[in-house]
Amino acid sequence: MRALTRALLVLVGVLLGFPALLGAAGNSEYQVKAAFLYNFMKFVEWPGDSLNAAGTITLGILGKDPFGEAIEEVRGKTAKGRSIAVVHLRTPEEARECDLLFVCASEKGRFAQILKAVQNYRVLTVADQEGFCQAGGMINLVSVKNRVGFEVNVAAATRARLRISSQLLKLARQVVE
Structure with a gap:
């Protein structure tokens, strides 16, 4: 429980501190968004049968990667007691092997x-x-x-048997049912 509270505080800090982060040297919007992806992994529950046996959570990036080096800060960290792997995908079908899929702007039409x-x-x-x-x-x-926030489609997550923490939902700008 203490780790969950600490992770929530980090997420709140990212949410509230975004303007300051952008002003700091070397930080970018996508460094902040990479931190959001990391925290989403901590506040979403996957069904036990869906996480791979290798002990990793896989973050897939589909399309032209906007993160650059920022996503490397997520690679190898742990969430839910599992190491995070980052993979770049070429096709939507490859995303089936991922736990979290980030769809890049280059894929908007698809x-x-x-x-x-x-x-x-x-x-x-x-x-x-x-x-x-x-x-x-x-x-x-x-x-x-100049602030990054997020919207959540709870119905879509529920259809996939994913459970989004109520703590995360409280931080969302908009929750779509």
Whole structure:
């Protein structure tokens, strides 16, 4: 419980500290978004049968990667007692092997195809493009007035048998049922 509280405080710090983070040398919007992805892994429950036996949580990135080196800070960290692996994907079907899928802006025109490819899999889908949650995605990162926040589509997560922590839902800018 103490670790969960500490992780929640870090997430709140990321949410509230975004303008200061952008002003600091070497930080970027995608460093902050990478931190969000890491924290999402801590506040989402996957069914026991869906996490791989290798003891990793796999973060897949589909499309032209906007993170650059920022995503490397997530690689190898642990969430839910599992090491985080980061993989770059070429096709939506490859995302079926992931636990969290980040859909890049380059794939905006293919949301329906991508979401259909993972619809029967336990994959947390995340993007940072307007309309993603309305298209059936689970979490959409949004930037408003130099602050990063997020929207959550609870119904989409529930269909995938994923449980999003009520603590995380309280921090969302918008929750779509």
